[in-house]
Amino acid sequence: xxxxxxxxxxxxxxxxxxxxxxxxxxxxxxxxxxxxxxxxxxxxxxxxxxxxxxxxxxxxxxxxxxxxxxxxxxxxxxxxxxxxxxxxxxxxxxxxxxxxxxxxxxxxxxxxxxxxxxxxxxxxxxxxxxxxxxxxxxxxxxxxxxxxxxxxxxxxxxxxxxxxxxxxxxxxxxxxxxxxxxxxxxxxxxxxxxxxxxxxxxxxxxxxxxxxxxxxxxxxxxxxxxxxxxxxxxxxxxxxxxxxxxxxxxxxxxxxxxxxxxxxxxxxxxxxxxxxxxxxxxxxxxxxxxxxxxxx
Numbered sequence: 594x595x596x597x598x599x600x601x602x603x604x605x606x607x608x609x610x611x612x613x614x615x616x617x618x619x620x621x622x623x624x625x626x627x628x629x630x631x632x633x634x635x636x637x638x639x640x641x642x643x644x645x646x647x648x649x650x651x652x653x654x655x656x657x658x659x660x661x662x663x664x665x666x667x668x669x670x671x672x673x674x675x676x677x678x679x680x681x682x683x684x685x686x687x688x689x690x691x692x693x694x695x696x697x698x699x700x701x702x703x704x705x706x707x708x709x710x711x712x713x714x715x716x717x718x719x720x721x722x723x724x725x726x727x728x729x730x731x732x733x734x735x736x737x738x739x740x741x742x743x744x745x746x747x748x749x750x751x752x753x754x755x756x757x758x759x760x761x762x763x764x765x766x767x768x769x770x771x772x773x774x775x776x777x778x779x780x781x782x783x784x785x786x787x788x789x790x791x792x793x794x795x796x797x798x799x800x801x802x803x804x805x806x807x808x809x810x811x812x813x814x815x816x817x818x819x820x821x822x823x824x825x826x827x828x829x830x831x832x833x834x835x836x837x838x839x840x841x842x843x844x845x846x847x848x849x850x851x852x853x854x855x856x857x858x859x860x861x862x863x864x865x866x867x868x869x870x871x872x873x874x875x876x877x878x879x880x881x882x883x884x885x886x887x888x889x
Contacts, residue, residue, distance in 0.1 A: 636676055644671050648697050655698040655768075657775035658705055658855055661883040666708060673704035673714065682720040684760075689725040695765055699723070702772055702782035705855065706790065709877030718789055720760035727752060727764055753781040755788040757797060775856040778836065787851035791844055799843030801875065808874065815867045820846045834864045855880050 652659045652671075662670065677700040685691040699721060707714065752767040763781060771780040790801045799816065803809050824840040826833045834857070839849030853861050854872045858880035862869040873879055 639675055639679055640672055644675070645693070648674070648693065651694045651697045652701055655694070655772045656701045656705070657773060658880070659701065661880070661887050663883075663886075670701060670704055670708055673708070674700045677704055677714060680714070681718065684720060684722045686722050687724045687726075689723055689765065691723060695723055695768075698772055699763060699768055699782055702768070702780065703786045706783060706786055706851070706876065715786065715789055717792055718761055718786075722760050722762045723768075724762070724764050726766050753785040755785040755792070757792050757795075761785050761789065778853045778857045780852045780856055783852045783855055784848045787848040788844065791847055797844040799845075799847040801847070803875065812871050812875075815871050816843070816846065816850075819850075819865060819868045834860055851876075859884055 648671075652674075659667065659670070674697060678696045681700075683691055683696055685695075703715065751762070752764045754762040763785065767781045771777060772782070788797060791797055791799060794800075794802050799820070800809070800812060803812055819835075820840070820843055823833060823835050823837070823846065827837040827840040835853060836849045839846040850861075850868060850872060854869065854876070858869070861872075862881045869881070
């Protein structure tokens, strides 16, 4: 059983008032407008109060990237964290009792990815399930009359999981360990929430929603080349800066590249400058410049 649940409606966020689906539909537009107004009113009330005592200490201790941010970006991230914590449904699983430290740490790492983006604060994430330590994912069952085209995987231990139409599952000890040590290049929250950004268009294909035809062309050209280079190196057993798990699929490549873009930005910019460039353009952030600024 999962416990410690906090329920709230999904956020609308910073996108235009009338969505594409509702355009030209007066009643739907009116409903959307009212919901937007109510949610923004709730958010303004939430953000009018001081940042909760003790939360800053969680950010400084558990979110390595937080120390690289300028104060303006820190303030923006703190605002996003408060909204994210309040509006998502949180469940402690496997006997875990959720604490503010857990919620704030996870929220900050997830929100860092959208710090520079116009967004709906992960509209496709309603629930976050948190386990204390490594959890074993159940074996997938074949549907009636389904013929497997490849071996069906058995139960596997996981540190995190993000489904197309499901919650984000995270393991707290991995969240804490990878958040405190960005030099490792691994971050389970970045990884799973990168998948959720990728899935915003309804597919997990390693290409999140972009900003125009030219950006799609550039993304496809650079990421396809980098993905195939990583796959070839992995098949030869050669080491590379990018984690070999990214060679599993295009979706995993994007998630792995996101982890290292934020955690090892200087190395990614040096060894994979074009990949760094497309990620910088997508996320609208320059982590390598932050590191350089803090090193002065």
